[in-house]
Amino acid sequence: NPKVAEAVNEFLTKQDGLMLGICNGFQALIKLGLVPYGEIRETTVDAPTLTYNNIGRHQSKIVRTRIASNKSPWLKATEVGDTHSIAISHGEGKFVASEEVMRQLIANGQIATQYVDFNDNATYDIDFNPNGSTYAVEGITSADGRIFGKMGHSERIGEHVIKNIIGEKDQKIFESGVNYFK
Template structure:
């Protein structure tokens, strides 16, 4: 939470670091060598602000690029939300079935995914939108009771075209057996085993 998590704080800070020529080159080599990148919450902000998402490189951000903005209610949100898998076009998503839902903790003040209609269509057509906010019945929705931050097209997570870079707002890492016992539904979204298994093949 750099700079007290002021607007764009962590995203701006990490994106700035990624602009360092040595780090930028290292990141390119890492991806060229089949590396995987995952950014959750502030990490997602950094990937978006740097251009690694949705473009796959650091130098592509422009005025039409998607961004993450303040939640519609203009304050921090900390709750469990339902998300729906709409694409498994990524090593991180390899064990998931399109249509399945997960109940995931969120905790952020700037998690509203903002994108133009044209760019959203491109992301959907490329299979880059991986998860969307949904209701208890698995219906994708803009209803503020479920899409808490007001994300455009209810988008919760996206990947790069190659699928090796993934960013999402929901904290998949915050669940393990014995937690959230009073929350119904599927709470285990094990992206991490998928990442490990990708390299074990």
């Protein structure tokens, strides 16, 4: 819808807004081009996308992710290298992109989070990368970092949530988003 696209563009360019898409929200952001391009645009054959998990079915579990870049306002309360235990629940969460696009994302610091093993190494091992994402990508940002899309459910935290799982759960995404406007 051109009116919605215009409103989103105004929100991002004139109001200095932030956008966050988790799981299906990430799917919407990437299909619209908001990540990684920072604007709504027609998708092309070579555009990054999210597709079916390698195993061809839904996965629901806790995974380890590592902060690969904290240039996004959403990740200002983290340090590069921080790891978190995050809930995932999806059937179409595999991030795919060409080598050329991956090189650009890496150079721009747009790969925000990656799936990692117990040694904090990005991996294709299905026990840690539940969907087979290229370069173990769990989340990416727009070039300016204000738009952040990720598969893991960072909102599924709390004093009584996944208590029996070791590791830090709070990526401070929401706190960082609020602090951006202070």
